[in-house]
Amino acid sequence: EAGVTQFPSHSVIEKGQTVTLRCDPISGHDNLYWYRRVMGKEIKFLLHFVKESKQDESGMPNNRFLAERTGGTYSTLKVQPAELEDSGVYFCASSRNIDTGEQFFGPGTRLTVL
Amino acid sequence: GNSVTQMEGPVTLSEEAFLTINCTYTATGYPSLFWYVQYPGEGLQLLLKATKADDKGSNKGFEATYRKETTSFHLEKGSVQVSDSAVYFCALSALSGGSYIPTFGRGTSLIVHP
Numbered sequence: 001e002a003g004v005t006q007f008p009s010h011s012v013i014e015k016g017q018t019v020t021l022r023c024d025p026i027s028g029h030d031n032l033y034w035y036r037r038v039m040g041k042e043i044k045f046l047l048h049f050v051k052e053s054k055q056d057e058s059g060m061p062n063n064r065f066l067a068e069r070t071g072g073t074y075s076t077l078k079v080q081p082a083e084l085e086d087s088g089v090y091f092c093a094s095s096r097n098i099d100t101g102e103q104f105f106g107p108g109t110r111l112t113v114l
Numbered sequence: 115g116n117s118v119t120q121m122e123g124p125v126t127l128s129e130e131a132f133l134t135i136n137c138t139y140t141a142t143g144y145p146s147l148f149w150y151v152q153y154p155g156e157g158l159q160l161l162l163k164a165t166k167a168d169d170k171g172s173n174k175g176f177e178a179t180y181r182k183e184t185t186s187f188h189l190e191k192g193s194v195q196v197s198d199s200a201v202y203f204c205a206l207s208a209l210s211g212g213s214y215i216p217t218f219g220r221g222t223s224l225i226v227h228p
Binding site: 003033037044093106 | 118148150155156157158159160163203214215216217218219220221
C-alpha cells in the first residue's frame with residue numbers, strides 16, 4: 001500500500017508569488033489533513049477534509065491560503081500571494097477513521113519564501 | 115485549549131544509553147496520547163499510543179505510560195541505537211467539533227553517537 005505523497009518536496013519562491021502544494025492520501029482514506037511546522041515550533045493544524053468537504057478549517061491562518069480536494073482524492077493547498085512568514089514545512093496526513101486520532105503523514109513540503 | 119509541552123533538544127546520547135524525553139499535556143476531557151517519530155527525509159510515523167489512563171504504549175523498545183495524575187506521557191528506551199536518531203513529537207488527540215484533531219509538541223531532536 002503506497003503511503004501519503006506530497007509534491008514538491010521543496011519550493012523556493014519570492015514574496016508575492018503563488019505556490020501550490022499537492023497531497024495524495026492513502027487510497028481509501030476519506031480524511032485528509034493539512035498541517036504546518038514553522039522552524040522549531042509546534043506542528044499546527046490547518047484544516048481537515050472528509051472526502052471533498054471541509055470538516056474543519058479553523059487553523060487556516062488567513063484568506064491567502066486556499067485548500068481544495070476535488071473529487072475527494074488528492075488535495076491542493078495554494079498560497080497566494082506568499083509572505084515571508086509562510087515559510088515552513090507543510091505536512092499532509094490521511095486517515096481512514098477519525099475516532100482514534102491516528103494519522104498517516106507524508107514527508108512534507110519545505111516552503112521557503114524569500 | 116489543549117497543549118503539549120515536551121523537553122527541548124537536541125538530546126545527544128551515546129549508543130546503548132538510556133533515553134527519556136519528557137512530555138506533559140493540558141487537555142479537557144480524556145485525550146488519547148501519541149508519540150510520533152520523524153526520521154530524516156521522511157514523514158511522521160506513529161511510534162506508540164495510549165488511549166486511557168495507566169495504559170502503556172510500546173514499540174521498537176520504546177515505552178510511554180499515560181499518567182493522568184501528572185498529565186504526562188514520557189518516552190523511554192533502555193538502550194538507544196544510532197538508528198534511533200530522529201525527531202520525536204508528543205501529541206494528544208481529543209474530540210473537538212466532531213472530529214479528533216491532534217495537538218503536537220515542538221518536537222525533540224535525538225542524536226545518538228556510536
